[in-house]
Amino acid sequence: xxxxxxxxxxxxxLTRRRLLQSAATVGGAALVGGFSAGSALAGSxxxxxxxxxxxxxxxxxxxxxxxxxKVGAMxxxxxxxxxxxxxxxxxxxTFMGLNNQNLHNVLFRGFLxxxxxxxxxxxxxxxxxxxxxxxxxxxxxxxxxVDFDIIEMGxxxxxxxxxxxxxxxxxxxxxxxxxMDDYVGYLQAxxxxxxxxxxxxxxxxxxxxxxxxxxxxxxxxxGGADVPKTWQEVxxxxxxxxxxxxxxxxxxxxxxxxxxxxxxxxxxxxxxxRAAAYAKHPNDPAWLFDADTxxxxxxxxxxxxxIQDVMDLIAIPGAYPADQINADPGTTGFSQFLAGxxxxxxxxxxxxxxxxxxxxxxxxxxxxxxxxxxxDRVYNSQTGAWEETYNEAPNMAYLxxxxxxxxxxxxxxxxxxxxxxxxxxxxxxxxxxxxSAYPSGFQPYRNSHFQYEEWEAAGYDRAFVExxxxxxxxxxxxxxxxxxxxxxxxFQYYSVAEDELAKGFAGQYGSAQETADxxxxxxxxxxxxxxxxSQVALYKSSLxx
Amino acid sequence: xxxxxxxxxxxxxxxxxxxEHIPFGRKVLGRFLVWSxxxxxxxxxxxxxxxxxxxxxxxxxxWRPTLYAYVLWCICLCWGQVLTYGEKGKRQLFILPAxxxxxSLTVFPLLFGLLIAFSNWNLSNPDGRQFNGLDNxxxxxxxxxxxxxxxxxxxxxxxxxxEYAIAFCMALLLNSEIRARKFFRVAFLMPLMLSPVxxxxxxxxxxxxxxxxxxxxxxxxxxxxxxxxxxxAEVARLTIMAMDAWTYIPLMMIMILAGLQAIPxxxxxxxxxxxxxxxxxxxxxxxxxxxxxxxxxxxIRIIFKLKLADIVISVTSGGPGGATDTVTxxxxxxxxxxxxxxxxxxxxxxxxxxxxIFMTILMKLAERWAQPKT
Numbered sequence: 047x048x049x050x051x052x053x054x055x056x057x058x059x060l061t062r063r064r065l066l067q068s069a070a071t072v073g074g075a076a077l078v079g080g081f082s083a084g085s086a087l088a089g090s091x092x093x094x095x096x097x098x099x100x101x102x103x104x105x106x107x108x109x110x111x112x113x114x115x116k117v118g119a120m121x122x123x124x125x126x127x128x129x130x131x132x133x134x135x136x137x138x139x140t141f142m143g144l145n146n147q148n149l150h151n152v153l154f155r156g157f158l159x160x161x162x163x164x165x166x167x168x169x170x171x172x173x174x175x176x177x178x179x180x181x182x183x184x185x186x187x188x189x190x191x192v193d194f195d196i197i198e199m200g201x202x203x204x205x206x207x208x209x210x211x212x213x214x215x216x217x218x219x220x221x222x223x224x225x226m227d228d229y230v231g232y233l234q235a236x237x238x239x240x241x242x243x244x245x246x247x248x249x250x251x252x253x254x255x256x257x258x259x260x261x262x263x264x265x266x267x268x269g270g271a272d273v274p275k276t277w278q279e280v281x282x283x284x285x286x287x288x289x290x291x292x293x294x295x296x297x298x299x300x301x302x303x304x305x306x307x308x309x310x311x312x313x314x315x316x317x318x319x320r321a322a323a324y325a326k327h328p329n330d331p332a333w334l335f336d337a338d339t340x341x342x343x344x345x346x347x348x349x350x351x352x353i354q355d356v357m358d359l360i361a362i363p364g365a366y367p368a369d370q371i372n373a374d375p376g377t378t379g380f381s382q383f384l385a386g387x388x389x390x391x392x393x394x395x396x397x398x399x400x401x402x403x404x405x406x407x408x409x410x411x412x413x414x415x416x417x418x419x420x421x422d423r424v425y426n427s428q429t430g431a432w433e434e435t436y437n438e439a440p441n442m443a444y445l446x447x448x449x450x451x452x453x454x455x456x457x458x459x460x461x462x463x464x465x466x467x468x469x470x471x472x473x474x475x476x477x478x479x480x481x482s483a484y485p486s487g488f489q490p491y492r493n494s495h496f497q498y499e500e501w502e503a504a505g506y507d508r509a510f511v512e513x514x515x516x517x518x519x520x521x522x523x524x525x526x527x528x529x530x531x532x533x534x535x536x537f538q539y540y541s542v543a544e545d546e547l548a549k550g551f552a553g554q555y556g557s558a559q560e561t562a563d564x565x566x567x568x569x570x571x572x573x574x575x576x577x578x579x580s581q582v583a584l585y586k587s588s589l590x591x
Numbered sequence: 592x593x594x595x596x597x598x599x600x601x602x603x604x605x606x607x608x609x610x611e612h613i614p615f616g617r618k619v620l621g622r623f624l625v626w627s628x629x630x631x632x633x634x635x636x637x638x639x640x641x642x643x644x645x646x647x648x649x650x651x652x653x654w655r656p657t658l659y660a661y662v663l664w665c666i667c668l669c670w671g672q673v674l675t676y677g678e679k680g681k682r683q684l685f686i687l688p689a690x691x692x693x694x695s696l697t698v699f700p701l702l703f704g705l706l707i708a709f710s711n712w713n714l715s716n717p718d719g720r721q722f723n724g725l726d727n728x729x730x731x732x733x734x735x736x737x738x739x740x741x742x743x744x745x746x747x748x749x750x751x752x753x754e755y756a757i758a759f760c761m762a763l764l765l766n767s768e769i770r771a772r773k774f775f776r777v778a779f780l781m782p783l784m785l786s787p788v789x790x791x792x793x794x795x796x797x798x799x800x801x802x803x804x805x806x807x808x809x810x811x812x813x814x815x816x817x818x819x820x821x822x823x824a825e826v827a828r829l830t831i832m833a834m835d836a837w838t839y840i841p842l843m844m845i846m847i848l849a850g851l852q853a854i855p856x857x858x859x860x861x862x863x864x865x866x867x868x869x870x871x872x873x874x875x876x877x878x879x880x881x882x883x884x885x886x887x888x889x890x891i892r893i894i895f896k897l898k899l900a901d902i903v904i905s906v907t908s909g910g911p912g913g914a915t916d917t918v919t920x921x922x923x924x925x926x927x928x929x930x931x932x933x934x935x936x937x938x939x940x941x942x943x944x945x946x947x948i949f950m951t952i953l954m955k956l957a958e959r960w961a962q963p964k965t
Contacts, residue, residue: 188930307908308910534716538931
């Protein structure tokens with residue numbers, strides 16, 4: 047989980063008594079089969095799950111290396127079932143991953159120490175800062191110097207790696223060990239697969255969810271009686287709020303907070319949020335490109351409508367806070383929404399947890415959550431016409447982190463098994479619950495993670511967790527989720543789009559259509575540069591077509 | 592020892608101790624070393640190239656064998672000079688390693704850079720680098736973002752005139768007999784000691800923040816309704832100029848101050864005796880004498896300005912709509928965010944070419960301006 051939510055509970059001052067009560071609740075419930083029969087807490091796993099949630103105990107301070115090792119040791123049963131003690135003696139593996147906020151690789155070290163002790167394998171670590179990750183990976187791929195056996199990687203890079211045959215296919219026994227059927231809907235295949243083969247042990251979930259200020263909406267509230275459900279309503283409310291006063295801060299009230307400045311490619315996800323409702327047709331998995339030609343759809347009427355929506359708000363003085371043209375997603379999320387500016391926002395899970403936990407947040411008591419707003423109409427790219435029907439499409443921005451094994455080990459069966467065993471250990475069902483409940487850098491990604499009783503028993507506020515995690519669960523399992531295209535160079539497309547959007551928002555293009563055409567033209571060039579035929583094949587593959 | 596050697600008067604009229612006779616066998620050994628190492632280098636290089644281009648497998652995992660062969664050749668070349676030419680070879684050893692070092696670390700990368708600049712090399716392309724002739728140049732010609740960034744650089748450089756004037760005033764102030772002069776010298780220098788990234792966050796992201804930044808509040812206090820320092824193109828550009836100026840004016844100031852302190856006081860005193868007022872004293876005496884220092888300060892400042900990127904990347908990412916973009920920040924985006932190595936390298940080379948031309952012209956002009964008027 048993100049560190050913030052955990053910090054919130056810690057700050058809330060969970061007492062030893064309450065902690066023991068919680069632990070007893072979990073233990074007791076497990077003993078009497080208190081959870082539903084269909085839940086993931088079945089069999090012997092339930093006691094392990096309850097036990098690991100006591101380490102170190104919610105409210106007992108931040109977990110440290112000893113705790114990670116303890117959890118790693120307690121979750122080792124699955125490994126023991128498939129690997130004999132000392133089986134990987136003499137095997138050395140190199141693991142490349144992040145060290146953001148002293149999480150990710152730092153935790154993995156602790157989790158894998160008992161695994162190393164049991165199997166006899168040794169792991170060498172390559173730690174990278176987030177900012178260096180993309181460049182390091184791309185350069186390794188381009189120069190043929192892949193020097194790692196296991197990699198922590200985001201699904202958007204599957205095109206760059208699996209698409210080039212750099213990954214090793216997941217063996218069947220790993221699939222059984224990690225219980226892939228438990229993954230939330232959108233993380234099921236085709237995510238994690240390429241050309242029908244599975245490559246990824248998922249360890250994280252990612253999507254954008256809708257955060258709003260409850261004090262803006264309701265009877266007599268300045269934003270109207272109901273929370274907007276569509277982007278048309280979002281824009282209408284944003285316009286109607288001009289000139290009104292924020293009920294919490296006493297400053298000018300604002301509606302939806304669009305980030306109008308780029309963010310190294312990540313800013314494009316935010317115009318995608320608006321576009322998804324218009325452009326992601328339920329009968330068509332593609333929504334950024336035509337799957338057969340890689341012709342960009344970014345300048346079709348649906349995307350143009352999304353850009354126009356933003357331009358409409360820019361044109362109204364006071365609809366956005368001052369200097370919005372220079373606001374990137376970090377600004378809209380942390381400097382604006384959490385600080386009490388604006389009433390609606392789309393963001394990753396960080397905002398949800400930070401709303402309650404960050405010292406700079408003033409909206410903790412008035413924040414509510416939902417899924418990406420929908421639209422009154424949806425554009426059908428196949429027919430080239432709008433359909434006057436309600437549509438919603440949560441944006442699965444980035445698709446979360448996974449652990450992959452590289453083809454370096456493919457020729458050595460012992461090493462290969464060792465690498466996959468390590469990956470499976472990190473992506474194990476029980477270990478993943480602990481990572482969801484304690485600071486790890488990862489969000490829930492399995493259906494079994496949404497057993498709110500477990501969270502409540504661990505000390506979390508039931509109402510908040512249901513609202514916050516519920517919005518994630520609803521997005522994850524949505525039938526019309528807008529999936530990230532896992533093609534090579536996807537962030538190149540996003541980055542260049544940000545530049546063109548910035549020009550459009552600054553009024554340097556005549557219209558939304560002109561802005562969208564400029565993006566489409568730039569995307570065509572990137573596709574030609576990377577190779578259209580291969581991009582078409584990889585795009586289709588990423589969509590599972 | 593001296594009995595075996597004697598003094599030789601060489602062409603440069605330098606007296607050196609030299610072994611007069613170099614045996615033929617030693618000369619042959621020296622040449623053999625150099626040529627055999629060269630053959631080894633060529634063989635390794637050719638085999639590796641063949642492996643890369645033809646697909647034949649000679650067992651090379653990476654380019655290190657060729658690199659090691661090159662290092663061996665360099666060592667043999669140095670050794671061979673001594674064996675072949677004796678004392679003369681030893682003298683060459685004073686310069687040869689440095690030459691090889693420079694060639695290895697500048698000329699080779701430059702040539703390799705040129706090769707990349709004329710290639711289609713997007714790191715996401717599964718086919719790797721491909722020579723594409725002048726395509727990158729044509730793309731650059733039609734790239735409005737690049738020309739916009741170049742135009743911005745012109746504007747940023749023009750701002751140096753204002754920076755110079757401020758730096759000169761501050762230097763004059765510090766050169767005069769004022770109270771707490773030493774304190775002000777240190778205080779004025781402090782912005783230069785700060786990292787531009789820190790300046791970006793402290794000033795650009797915090798003090799100038801539109802909602803709660805202290806400077807925004809101050810502007811509101813003075814009646815500005817919605818103070819915003821990065822909303823419009825002109826204001827954003829001016830704000831970036833001001834932040835960059837705040838960081839680097841002290842550099843110009845300290846150079847000018849050093850120049851001012853080198854001017855003999857007698858000159859100003861003599862002018863005063865002749866009836867010159869303070870303005871005439873400055874304009875007719877101080878300023879002309881400071882011209883060489885001023886030109887040096889401005890040239891150095893231009894070089895710094897042409898590298899401007901960190902503040903822009905941190906604060907505006909080139910926005911709004913490219914209004915604050917610099918060539919370096921644009922190349923950074925092409926390289927880092929878009930993995931467009933070929934095109935990014937070409938842009939950097941063209942920029943280097945522009946800079947060399949511009950600076951050469953500027954230095955010629957400066958030379959002329961700095962000549963004393965007769």
